[in-house]
Amino acid sequence: MTNKLLLMPRASRPREVQFPSRRIIDRAGGHAFMMTTAFPLLIVILMIVALLVRTRPILESKPIGDLLLGQTWHPLRGEFGFYPFIIGTLWITLAAMLLAVPPCLLSAVFLAEYARPVIGAIMKPLLDLLAGIPSVVYGVWGLVAIVPWVQTIAAPASQQWLDFLPFFAVNNTTGYSILAGAIVLAVMVAPVIISVTYEVMQAVPDGLRESSLAVGATRWQTIKHVVVPKAAPGILIGIVLGFSRAFGETMAVLMVVGNVPRVPSSIFDPAYPLTALIANNYGEMLSIPLYDSALMGAALVLLMVVLIFNLASALLLQHILRRSQT
Amino acid sequence: METHISIRNLNAHYQDQQALKNISLDIPKNQITVIIGPSGCGKTTLLKSMNRFLDLVSGTQISGDVLIDDESIYAPSVDVTEVRKKVGLLLQRPFPLPMSIYDNVAYGLRIHSMHTRGHSLDTAVQHYLEMAGLWDEVKDRLHAPAARLSVGQQQRLCLARGLAVEPEILLGDEPTSALDPLSALNIEKRLMALKEQYTIVLVTHILRQAKRLADYAVFMYLGEMVEHGPAQQVLENPQQERTRAYLEGEF
Numbered sequence: 016m017t018n019k020l021l022l023m024p025r026a027s028r029p030r031e032v033q034f035p036s037r038r039i040i041d042r043a044g045g046h047a048f049m050m051t052t053a054f055p056l057l058i059v060i061l062m063i064v065a066l067l068v069r070t071r072p073i074l075e076s077k078p079i080g081d082l083l084l085g086q087t088w089h090p091l092r093g094e095f096g097f098y099p100f101i102i103g104t105l106w107i108t109l110a111a112m113l114l115a116v117p118p119c120l121l122s123a124v125f126l127a128e129y130a131r132p133v134i135g136a137i138m139k140p141l142l143d144l145l146a147g148i149p150s151v152v153y154g155v156w157g158l159v160a161i162v163p164w165v166q167t168i169a170a171p172a173s174q175q176w177l178d179f180l181p182f183f184a185v186n187n188t189t190g191y192s193i194l195a196g197a198i199v200l201a202v203m204v205a206p207v208i209i210s211v212t213y214e215v216m217q218a219v220p221d222g223l224r225e226s227s228l229a230v231g232a233t234r235w236q237t238i239k240h241v242v243v244p245k246a247a248p249g250i251l252i253g254i255v256l257g258f259s260r261a262f263g264e265t266m267a268v269l270m271v272v273g274n275v276p277r278v279p280s281s282i283f284d285p286a287y288p289l290t291a292l293i294a295n296n297y298g299e300m301l302s303i304p305l306y307d308s309a310l311m312g313a314a315l316v317l318l319m320v321v322l323i324f325n326l327a328s329a330l331l332l333q334h335i336l337r338r339s340q341t
Numbered sequence: 342m343e344t345h346i347s348i349r350n351l352n353a354h355y356q357d358q359q360a361l362k363n364i365s366l367d368i369p370k371n372q373i374t375v376i377i378g379p380s381g382c383g384k385t386t387l388l389k390s391m392n393r394f395l396d397l398v399s400g401t402q403i404s405g406d407v408l409i410d411d412e413s414i415y416a417p418s419v420d421v422t423e424v425r426k427k428v429g430l431l432l433q434r435p436f437p438l439p440m441s442i443y444d445n446v447a448y449g450l451r452i453h454s455m456h457t458r459g460h461s462l463d464t465a466v467q468h469y470l471e472m473a474g475l476w477d478e479v480k481d482r483l484h485a486p487a488a489r490l491s492v493g494q495q496q497r498l499c500l501a502r503g504l505a506v507e508p509e510i511l512l513g514d515e516p517t518s519a520l521d522p523l524s525a526l527n528i529e530k531r532l533m534a535l536k537e538q539y540t541i542v543l544v545t546h547i548l549r550q551a552k553r554l555a556d557y558a559v560f561m562y563l564g565e566m567v568e569h570g571p572a573q574q575v576l577e578n579p580q581q582e583r584t585r586a587y588l589e590g591e592f
């Protein structure tokens with residue numbers, strides 16, 4: 016129908032199918048695309064502004080140093096110290112990444128360099144599937160499997176063998192701990208890290224591998240000196256993506272870390288990450304003065320931590336790219 | 342004429358397709374042997390059988406043998422990395438490793454810990470860059486990333502990198518096909534100079550290049566070796582109808 020209309024001379028087409036000039040559509044399209052692209056950025060800016068506005072009451076009544084470094088969280092007494100939550104977030108994220116990154120890199124190297132292509136073709140969709148499992152499912156798994164495991168196996172073992180190490184001391188753990196949170200989180204971020212790293216390593220041209228093999232390098236030498244350096248910026252991006260997910264993950268972590276607002280000193284201590292603080296408390300007891308504003312402040316702090324982290328990794332990436340110059 | 346590489350009843354299959362059909366060929370020492378033929382005729386497969394690069398393609402089956410200096414390179418006891426050290430390869434287009442010019446040349450020396458045996462790395466790097474005709478162009482920026490060189494320079498760098506591990510044989514898989522005419526001519530000049538010390542085997546689809554370089558010529562067609570012999574004979578006065586047809590541009 017439309018085709019037939021298009022074939023008619025312009026003037027004799029019915030009025031409603033006379034198209035505006037292609038150039039107008041083209042220009043309008045360009046603007047529309049730009050606006051949709053700018054939209055997410057606008058939302059982030061609006062979020063920061065809104066958080067700042069809502070945080071103002073507490074910023075006006077307390078010095079910022081007391082908020083960021085205050086150790087006690089006692090809303091009824093008007094004490095709002097974010098320090099235990101900030102440290103809790105950092106501990107859990109760091110522990111999760113320490114657990115996740117080394118095995119993930121090895122898996123990606125295996126998939127990209129050693130495995131037959133068919134194994135990669137099977138694993139890729141499987142990894143994407145794992146990445147898509149709702150976090151509450153991981154949380155339940157953590158509750159029924161990891162928390163008891165930490166309490167009955169990991170903690171006693173650590174007490175016996177690793178007690179002298181600074182971050183491995185055990186004091187009456189219930190299993191709800193940084194370790195449990197970190198394990199659940201590590202399993203959650205692993206598919207993302209493996210999948211990105213694997214793809215990046217696959218993108219390294221075969222000619223580079225062949226060039227290295229052609230002078231008699233072994234496969235491992237080729238990986239170490241050629242493939243990994245070439246893929247380094249992309250590998251870093253994979254790790255950063257993992258970190259970002261780990262920082263923001265709320266549900267699964269909240270279910271297994273114990274949520275005790277105290278500064279942890281061991282991986283067997285419970286912790287209370289910023290995300291869990293906001294998720295657990297917002298909407299309740301908001302009659303307490305400044306409580307609402309304090310939770311908004313927590314959100315702002317979380318946003319800042321993630322922004323600073325992303326900025327730092329972007330700078331590191333720039334540095335690596337400049338050094339490799341390829 | 343001394344034989345350097347002997348190919349004996351070599352067959353190669355990719356999955357269900359036969360890429361090489363019972364090839365037997367002696368490649369003369371310190372000469373340039375050129376393999377010609379239409380695309381898909383198996384010339385690159387034949388070339389890559391000589392440094393065990395066919396191993397890299399999964400699903401390849403090989404029967405028969407390739408002997409270098411009368412020793413089989415397919416024997417189970419053979420160390421593949423040693424074969425590849427002895428047989429250099431120039432790829433179709435240059436792939437500088439993601440490191441500096443200096444490190445590219447030093448790469449093989451370091452991999453095989455050759456620089457610890459007496460001579461200094463600096464001297465070696467300079468020597469091989471000179472052999473590849475690149476020294477004068479890069480001596481002031483040895484530590485710049487190799488990727489900044491022009492494509493022609495990159496291919497000479499790859500040549501230097503290959504020479505640095507002291508091979509006896511150089512293979513070239515259409516090594517000038519990605520280069521501009523001047524750079525290509527430069528590589529050809531290098532190869533002519535190098536045949537004094539090395540046995541060179543080149544795959545090319547450029548007949549004029551074959552005529553310029555070849556001492557010995559091999560014509561392949563559909564996985565078969567149709568004709569081989571001194572270049573003069575194969576390229577100017579072929580005995581086989583199919584060779585003649587190819588040389589006259591019929592396919």
